[in-house]
Amino acid sequence: NISTMEECKSKKLTLGEPQLAYDGKWLKYYNVPFTSENGKEGIWEVCGKFPPKMKTSEGSDAPAETPKFGGVIIFPIATDPETNEKIILVEKIFRIPVQKYCIELPAGVRDPHEFDATVTALRELKEETGYIGQNPRVTSVVRSDPWKSTASHAQVFVDVDLTLPENQNPVAELEADEDITPMWLKVKTLKTELESLAKELDADIDQRVYAWALGISRFL
Amino acid sequence: NISTMEECKSKKLTLGEPQLAYDGKWLKYYNVPFTSENGKEGIWEVCGKFPPKMKTSEGSDAPAETPKFGGVIIFPIATDPETNEKIILVEKIFRIPVQKYCIELPAGVRDPHEFDATVTALRELKEETGYIGQNPRVTSVVRSDPWKSTASHAQVFVDVDLTLPENQNPVAELEADEDITPMWLKVKTLKTELESLAKELDADIDQRVYAWALGISRFL
The missing domain is CATH 3.90.79.10 (Nucleoside Triphosphate Pyrophosphohydrolase)
Known part of the structure; x- marks a missing residue:
């Protein structure tokens, strides 16, 4: 559902592709580039067992049935x-x-x-x-x-x-x-x-x- | 209080010094070596704005008045x-x-x-x-x-x-x-x-x- 997908995007931030910065045995560390409404660019640091949210079945590699709980x-x-x-x-x-x-x-x-x-x-x-x-x-x-x-x-x-x-x-x-x-x-x-x-x-x-x-x- | 310090140590794990593995702008990654009761050695991965718990005033660099909330x-x-x-x-x-x-x-x-x-x-x-x-x-x-x-x-x-x-x-x-x-x-x-x-x-x-x-x- 495209309209739902659009709604859940930030009204103020545009995101780039997550970059893997450090690959631990369990934890992975990503840098996510962002641009704010007023043109400010930055990097958001993210940590987790999983990468920042993969694209859903609307257009990606993650199977539709991928459970949403880690x-x-x-x-x-x-x-x-x-x-x-x-x-x-x-x-x-x-x-x-x-x-x-x-x-x-x-x-x-x-x-x-x-x-x-x-x-x-x-x-x-x-x-x-x-x-x-x-x-x-x-x-x-x-x-x-x-x-x-x-x-x-x-x-x-x-x-x-x-x-x-x-x-x-x-x-x-x-x-x-x-x-x-x-x-x-x-x-x-x-x-x-x-x-x-x-x-x-x-x-x-x-x-x-x-x-x-x-x-x-x-x-x- | 030494007895309290002893009590809060793991009964099963002996820890080594945390090693800084990746130094982000906000988040830091540490590897903490551990040895279990039965001799198994491993690394625990830790992420946070702060390093794994600094030694308290009993024997360290952290001032006694350091607030305990991040x-x-x-x-x-x-x-x-x-x-x-x-x-x-x-x-x-x-x-x-x-x-x-x-x-x-x-x-x-x-x-x-x-x-x-x-x-x-x-x-x-x-x-x-x-x-x-x-x-x-x-x-x-x-x-x-x-x-x-x-x-x-x-x-x-x-x-x-x-x-x-x-x-x-x-x-x-x-x-x-x-x-x-x-x-x-x-x-x-x-x-x-x-x-x-x-x-x-x-x-x-x-x-x-x-x-x-x-x-x-x-x-x-």
């Missing part, structure tokens, strides 16, 4: 069998870029053969925490840090039934470079739970789980 | 004078990395002389939207994408009084490369407001405002 963010929700309260599974994970433990939602990158975010979410949840999830619900695909990154994530809510036999002694399948510990926190008081845990562990909190917690607490 | 994410909250409902100011902003408009919270980078996130938040809000904010409240500093990035943001809630004379005809001070349009959305129904607006504008939604909206809507 990864998933998982919200694993359970009912505490003892208290009957809603709880959410977060991870204490050591992050080399910040050289510190962070408290985050489980997450992961799409495998090339995965075209359905619910498949990626259930697989990553099992690998990272050992838990078997059910009833995955995908919300809109979102942008993680569109200022500098091409990353996109499907947000997938997953139920975890803690009464199931297979969820009694969950065993993660971690890589040697993954230092991850799953932890259940109460949904209702998630903001203060996160803050207490971060202080106790000298950890930082990821913005996405914290923003959700702020919403839950009606923090205004 | 930028701010702003939640500008107002009461609609007509309906008396809570509303939040978001931005439609063209993002070169994703080559599309995104719907995001106002945000910005700390100026070198700014040591208080509320100062950065009020300045950026005025520059990007023209609105004068009041009563800034800072929540925990959070990590935006600690998988690959050194970025950290203070989340600052700001009241905007729409009855003030100075907020009647707000004028932004945009750079030539900024294509930003502020828009007010209802807090109570933010999730559906964001989804409708994204569809209407063929825009993507930023993960942080969407996660907050999911929390507000009690989406589980």
